Amino acid sequence: MNDMNSSPGPAMILARRQLGRFLKARRTKTGKSIKDAAAAVQLSTAWLQRAEAGRSPRTLRRQDIRALCELYGVDTADTKRAIRLAAPAVGTEVMVDIYRALEATAQQVTCWEHMVPELLHTVDYARAHLTGPIDAPGDEVLDRWMTRQDILTRVLNPVTLEVLIDQAALHREIIAPELMAIQLDRLVEVSTQPGVTVRIRPFTAGGNISTGRFVILDFDAGPSSGRLDTDEPPGVYVADSVADGRYLDDPRDVRRYRDLVTGIRRACLDERKTRDLLKRAARRYRQADARRPAAD
CATH class of the missing domain: 1.10.260.40 (lambda repressor-like DNA-binding domains)
Incomplete structure (x- = not known):
């Protein structure tokens, strides 16, 4: 039909x-x-x-x-x-296309993450993240995934990114220790980039955040900012990954998630302490890698 x-x-x-x-x-x-x-x-x-x-x-x-x-x-x-x-x-494939198009035109992206944020993956972390129970991602899939990060460094109107990360993400070792160290180095490096904020919610904050990963997307309010014009209202993508989630743009839902971000933000370490924590965690991974027996 x-x-x-x-x-x-x-x-x-x-x-x-x-x-x-x-x-x-x-x-x-x-x-x-x-x-x-x-x-x-x-x-x-x-x-x-x-x-x-x-x-x-x-x-x-x-x-x-x-x-x-x-x-x-x-x-x-x-x-x-x-x-x-x-x-x-x-379906899933359509939602992936929609989300990536929205992400590419957003003025600001605010994330709460239990893993390393998707926009800050190294290639090795992304490959492990995308690997299914049977197959690893092909080069084309991996290239498209990594290209999403271009919004952070494009010359005209790079996105403003704020990522709030559960400290547990630092301990989820989905790749070899040395590669995990490189991934944490990446977080430290990008956290010093203009327009990017990275903060960790430490274990010492106590309690649990009852929701999983979510991303708030804010768009241009008008052409005066020089950004690609879009009439899209703010929205929240609630998901374990881009390929599995739902998009909410009802103002009441957006407000509820903004309130949640405010609470999470209060419990997070500041940017300097976050970088110190990331550097210590990277150092531990390198020490663990050095203790591993050499391959025959």
Whole structure:
């Protein structure tokens, strides 16, 4: 079947907004007007206006999305992603695409983590993190994962990142001790970068945080900041990983997680003490590595 009819839920509304931005950006890049683009693929101007605004028509057809992508010169991979965004159900693969697009356009990212934050992984830590029960990630998957970190160092409008990490993350040895030391060195290094804050919630803070990993994404309030414009409201991604979670943009949910961040932040070490703790932990891993028997 080609028709994609549905009563949109929150995840689908988010997907349709992403699809709308994608279609508008690609059309604008070609220099075509909405009227000309719609006529070229035998759609109404009103249909394309609604689609680009994220207020998708009741019926989205694969052939319409594909025709627009062909008109705009979109490559095969991005065409497939666009078609997935128009699907009647938002699955894991679609949610991954949506989250990464949102992350790439966010003005500020605030994370609470029980592991090393995904945006600060070394290649070795990322490989271990992404390895499933059977297969390790291929080079292409690993490259895409690591490319996400470009938002921290891009010349124009790097994201502002705040990561709050449970101290237990430092003791979850998912790679060899020497590699864990290198990962902790990475946290120390990036914590001195402008726009990046890394703080540890120590064991001595007591109590437990009842929620798992979550990420708050804040977007540009307007074009005056010079950032890529987006009409997306603030949102919270609650998940164990990008591939397994839910996205909340109801203002009440966002406020609840902001309040949670405020409480976590109060219990965290300051930045200097965090770096000292990370350096001590890295030193212990190197000492443990030195004590390991040499391979035959």
